[in-house]
Every structure is written in structure tokens, then in C-alpha cells.
Amino acid sequence: MIRKIVEIDRSRCNGCGLCVEACHEGAIALVDGKATLIRDDYCDGLGDCLPACPVDAIRIVEREAASYDETAVHEHGHGHSCPGSAPRSFGRSTCSCPSADEEESALLQWPVQIKLAPVKAPVFNGCGLLIAADCTAYAYASFHKRFMSGKATLIGCPKLDGVDYSGKLAAILEANGITGITVIRMEVPCCGGLEMAVRKALSESGKDLPLEVVTISTDGEVLQ
Secondary structure, X not given: OEEEEEEEXXXXXXXXXXXXXXXXXXXXXXXXXXXXXXXXXXXXXXXXXXXXXXXXXXXXXXXXXXXXXXXXHHHOOOOOOOHHHOOEEOOOOOOOOOOOOOOOOOOOEEOOEOOOOOOOOHHHOOOEEEEEEOOHHHHOOOHHHHHHOOEEEEEEOHHHHOOOOHHHHHHHHHHOOOOOEEEEEEOOHHHHHHHHHHHHHHHHHOOOOOEEEEEEOOOXXXXX
């Protein structure tokens, strides 16, 4: 099949091995001192390894490749190699406030980072998806109560992560029964990359889902 997959320029590779560590699926290894894609079916094509490369020797291409085999990845001990990134659901549906001074978390699942989230998970079915710039929860005081309640939450910063989230998000939208999308972004221009990635993912997924975009000012006010 034709799909997105990483391509490594061995002539540029300096053999540092950082991409090997960054690839949670075990698709990359050092061969004769150079990074090499050793298994097409272990590569999800999302490019978590790209920002780890200090010499820009890795890119995403579209070519004939074996389908990504998530089952095989996990059977061979790869995928979510960090115990802290293992998927978990917390069984919450709403945000309750036990006291005036303390609010209960509205988080439905873990992990929340777009790069670490599984493509398919039960928590993504039958609920809305909140995709937020990671600064927004710090800027807006009532973030959990107003925006997260009853939604699965994913966060990221395309400028700092240096990746295009659209492929991963499109895969999540395709694989699950998500009912709608809310994007929370900051007013700063670089945050537009998150909104663009979501709109691109929605188009690529072929899903017709309602999309709401909310912008937070740098002093913590809702602008729209």
C-alpha cells in the first residue's frame, strides 16, 4: 500500500542514535553506525523521530510500504515504552466540584500528549474530542470545568514539538466514533499551527464532524 513512512538519509546521519531512542515502535536501529529503518511495518509514519535528529536526516515520504502493524509492535515489546505513557481511562463523565476551593479533575484518559496518545482507544468513542494548545490550561483558570468536562483531551504545541500533528489526528478521527471536535488555542500566531493541523486532519479523515475553535488571550480571557 502507498502510505506515509519515514525516510532516512544515511549520508547525512551522524550515528548519534537519538532517533532510535525516540522511535517507540522499534522501527529504527543503528546499522554499521548509521540510522536505518529496519521494519516498515513497525513505522507508524507519524514522525516522532524527526525532532530528535540533530542533522535533519529524517523526513516523511509517501511510498509503497507494508501496513503499520501495531499488534506486532506491542508483541515485540515496543510501543508506549515509558510506563507513564500507558493508556488509562478514569471513568469520569462530568466535572464535579466538591468544594468552593477545589475542583475535581475532568480528565477522562491518559496520556494526553498528541504524540503519545494511542490511535484507537475506547475513551474516544461516543464523546467529543478536545484538542488544546498546552499553554491554554495555564492561561484560562476554569479550563477543566468549562472545556474538558465529558470530552477526551489531547494537548500539544506544534512549534515546540516540531511535527505535523495532522496525520496522527486524522488516524484518531478515522479509527474512533468521535462526535465533535473543540480546539482551544492561544491568540499568538504560532498557535495557528494547531488549528491548521486539526482542520487538515478533519479533511483527510473524511469525517463530517462539528468543529469549534476557541481562542484564549495571553492574559487568560476567552476571545471567541
